[in-house]
Amino acid sequence: MSSARNDDKTIDIPDRLYDASTKTNYKRLRFFGKGGFAKCYEIVDVVTNNVYAGKIVSKKLMIKHNQKEKMTQEITIHKSLDHPNIVKFHSFFDDNNNVYIVLELCKKRSMMELHKRRKVITEYECRFYIYQIIQGVKYLHDHRIIHRDLKLGNLFLNDDLNVKIGDFGLATRIEFEGERKKTLCGTPNYIAPEILNKKGHSYEVDIWSIGCVMYTLLVGQPPFETKSLKDTYTKIKKCEYRVPNSLRKTAADMIVAMLQSNPEKRPRIGQLLNFEFLTSSPVPTSLPSSCLTMAPRPD
Numbered sequence: 572m573s574s575a576r577n578d579d580k581t582i583d584i585p586d587r588l589y590d591a592s593t594k595t596n597y598k599r600l601r602f603f604g605k606g607g608f609a610k611c612y613e614i615v616d617v618v619t620n621n622v623y624a625g626k627i628v629s630k631k632l633m634i635k636h637n638q639k640e641k642m643t644q645e646i647t648i649h650k651s652l653d654h655p656n657i658v659k660f661h662s663f664f665d666d667n668n669n670v671y672i673v674l675e676l677c678k679k680r681s682m683m684e685l686h687k688r689r690k691v692i693t694e695y696e697c698r699f700y701i702y703q704i705i706q707g708v709k710y711l712h713d714h715r716i717i718h719r720d721l722k723l724g725n726l727f728l729n730d731d732l733n734v735k736i737g738d739f740g741l742a743t744r745i746e747f748e749g750e751r752k753k754t755l756c757g758t759p760n761y762i763a764p765e766i767l768n769k770k771g772h773s774y775e776v777d778i779w780s781i782g783c784v785m786y787t788l789l790v791g792q793p794p795f796e797t798k799s800l801k802d803t804y805t806k807i808k809k810c811e812y813r814v815p816n817s818l819r820k821t822a823a824d825m826i827v828a829m830l831q832s833n834p835e836k837r838p839r840i841g842q843l844l845n846f847e848f849l850t851s852s853p854v855p856t857s858l859p860s861s862c863l864t865m866a867p868r869p870d
């Protein structure tokens with residue numbers, strides 16, 4: 572049996588995985604990518620031929636960096652979720668070396684690849700994606716979960732280009748009404764000012780991230796992007812970003828509402844559905860897969 576040995580030669584990932592609790596044999600196939608202490612591969616159930624995204628975390632690295640509780644939290648939160656716009660949690664198991672998380676495979680990768688390929692998408696397409704992101708985040712907030720790392724790379728796309736929110740590695744549960752979280756171990760990509768200013772934070776950080784996602788999709792680059800992380804954080808704290816004239820008023824109004832420095836001024840997730848950007852024109856119920864590479868023909 573061959574195995575993948577990573578560059579620091581400490582993690583051993585077999586090419587055959589066995590989940591004793593469900594008596595399921597998987598074959599490890601293509602490497603997709605990595606993040607933190609985990610790697611993601613395409614895996615296939617050798618009996619049913621169902622394919623999944625397998626997230627594999629080294630126990631050695633997890634223990635060395637005291638990540639065990641974080642992993643447990645990610646699994647506990649993700650396995651409790653069930654919504655069409657949330658990546659389906661299939662199962663998890665472990666062996667001597669690794670923890671394996673079996674997740675819904677999204678064959679059209681993530682919105683990061685879509686963004687890299689298209690740069691800017693049309694408002695029509697943006698309505699389709701943003702509506703689904705809001706539906707998924709509304710489900711999370713209604714269940715007192717904050718994702719805390721909404722970004723294009725965690726918004727996966729299935730064969731029909733439907734959005735599936737994934738990676739609950741920074742997610743947390745609000746334990747009581749009005750709770751403000753004080754800590755966040757990790758660095759969200761579209762990080763909200765209240766986290767940088769180490770004030771308490773809650774659901775509003777996800778609204779801020781959705782604002783950054785919508786801006787990036789329509790403008791072609793993130794709102795606070797600079798050459799250095801330090802300068803980006805300075806711009807976020809000052810809420811310094813440009814709204815290009817090319818943006819139509821309804822889109823600009825919705826983005827500006829979400830990118831309010833004061834979290835209390837941002838709309839709640841349910842209120843986003845009432846913005847003219849979504850109500851003044853029909854929200855598409857489907858998009859052709861050609862939208863991964865080119866703009867759809869205007870009606």
Ligand SMILES: COc1cc(C(=O)NC2CCN(C)CC2)ccc1Nc1cc2c(cn1)c(C)nn2-c1cc(Cl)cc(-c2ccccc2C(N)=O)c1
Pocket residue numbers: 601602603604605606607608609610611624626658674675676677678679680681724725727737738739
């Ligand atoms: C056919 O489906 C896919 C193909 C590809 C693809 O062809 N990639 C190519 C890129 C160029 N290289 C040279 C070859 C491979 C990528 C993603 C796919 N689908 C997919 C990926 C998924 C999921 C569902 N579906 C889910 C759910 N999580 N991940 C995922 C993906 C990545 Cl790259 C990293 C992480 C990840 C790894 C560590 C820590 C955290 C995370 C994390 N973001 O959760 C997770």
